[in-house]
Every structure is written in C-alpha cells, then in structure tokens.
Amino acid sequence: MSLLHEPVLRWYDDHARELPWRGPDASAWSVMVSELMLQQTPVARVLPVHEAWLERWPTPADLAAESTGEAVRAWGRLGYPRRALRLHAAATVIAERHGNEVPASYDELIALPGVGDYTAAAIATFAYGRRHVVLDTNVRRVLARALQGVEFPAPSVTRAERDAAAEVLPEDPATAATWSVAVMELGALVCTASNPRCGDCPVADLCAWRAAGHPAYDGPPRKVQTWVGTDRQCRGRLLSVLRDSDGPVHRSRLDATWPDEPQRLRCLASLIEDRLVVDAGPDTYALP
Secondary structure, eight states: OOTTHHHHHHHHHHHOOOOGGGSTTOOHHHHHHHHHHHTTSOHHHHHHHHHHHHHHOSSHHHHHTSOHHHHHHHHTTSSOTHHHHHHHHHHHHHHHHSTTSOOOSHHHHHTSTTOOHHHHHHHHHHHHOOOOOOOOHHHHHHHIIIIIOOSSOOSSOOHHHHHHHHHTSOSSHHHHHHHHHHHHHHHHHTSOSSSOOGGGOTTGGGOHHHHTTOOOOOSSOOOOOOOTTSHHHHHHHHHHHHHTOSSOEEHHHHHTTOSOHHHHHHHHHHHHHTTSSEEEETTEEEOO
16 A cells, blocks of 8 residues: 555545535546546536536437537537537447447447557546546646656656556455545646646655655657647637537638638648548538
8 A cells, every 4th residue: 555545535525626526426438538538628617517518418429419510519619619520429439339328348448449558448447346447647747746857747648657547546446536636636737737736745755856855857858838829729610610500611711810821721721631521512601
C-alpha cells in the first residue's frame, strides 16, 4: 500500500466537487458522455452541455436515432466537434450490439469507435468500479511530481510512467476507482499546471518534486495551444453559422465569417472531409 493513498483519499472525501457524472445515480452513459466532452475542455463549459445532452438523449439509442448533424449542433461550442461524431458512432454500436447498455469491460469499450485507452479505462473505472490505470493530463502531472520529482510528464505516456501508476494503484477495485478520480481531482484543483498550491496539497511532505526544490521542467518543448487566426478558429466560425441555421446555408454566408479566402476554403474542405459538413447543392452547405 502506498503512503499516498490515505491522505489523497481523505482529501478527496472533503474536497470532491459534486458533478452529475459522479453522482450515485449517474448512468454509465452519463459517464461516457462526460469523458468525451471533458477531453481538452474545462468542466465549467461541459456542465450545461452535458445536462442538455442527457436530457435530450438519455440513452445511447436515443442519440443513435438522430442524425450526426444534430449531434454536432448539440455539441455547441465545446470545440473539437469530431468528438460529437465519435460519440454518435459509439452510441450506434452500443444500441445495436450491446443492448443499449454501455459495456463494462475495457476490451469491449476500446472496441467502440472513437474510444481509446484512456476513455475505455475511465468508463470502466468510473461507471463500473473496475480496476484500471487511468492516465489523464491531471493524473499524469500529479504522479510525475509526487513519484518522479519532475514538474511535467513526458509528452506521451511511457511504459515506465504506466508501470509507476500501476504500482501505486490500490488492489481493491472500488478503492482503486476512488483513487483514480481523487488523483484526477487533486490535479485539477491543487496540483495544477501553473501556480500549484503546494500549501494545500495533502501529500506535499511526500512529494519528490517538492523535496527536490521544485526543479523546472527540462524535457521536450511542451505544446502551447493557440486559437486566434488558426484553422481551428476558422472551422469553428464556419460550423457556428451552420449550427445556428435551421437548414442549408449559402456559401455567401460562410464567406462573410472569415476574410482569408484560401484558409476559409481549406477549412471548409476539411470539415467536409471530416463529415462535419455536407455539400447540400450548388454553393450550399449543411450539417450532415
């Protein structure tokens, strides 16, 4: 048993946020929707969309019965809208092959379209209390600091990192599930990427990074996400026009959203290629 367990679990008991996908009555579908929505998106932005989504589509079959365009529309401004398509595709498989129930096993989950290692492990852990290593950005940062004494983990998960996380994972499945969400919460609220609140950390006295004097990160350059002027922003503008329209949109309305024509045409083409937009006729476009 790791010395980290008791203080982290006790801290979580006292500081855990009340989130709808963590409640005792939360369905596995609610957990799955939250996991897809929370990828690279803050909790505050996800909460209202998650609530509206579950109200409209309380089961995977309800979503599968709708068009992919409606999924993209309901996704709103969460960003990375291909996640909406992945969720729709997964819901379709769940409805058709799993009796409209989100599967509990890692192997069945990772076989769903758009579900990778992290998402499969997270759903199995948080929805069904299974014992899996769950490595999101927050968990990786906490463990890198506490166990390895470095400010940030490597750009991608290494075998050594996964082994270290497995070594401190409690043996009891229910405790392991709570541990995983507790470490995640600690990273989100205390052991943050910038300005970590070490004075409020329940394992500050056990932290290798703190003991080493908080050495600065010296690994490969970390990606810094930009927004203004990027293709992501352009794509978002184009999709916004289509989401807010009840039907097909003439290209002239899309042209008005972005002044750089080559970039605009490139982004429109990429949206069509990603199946987020369809060509609805001469110079007319729509959600799928």
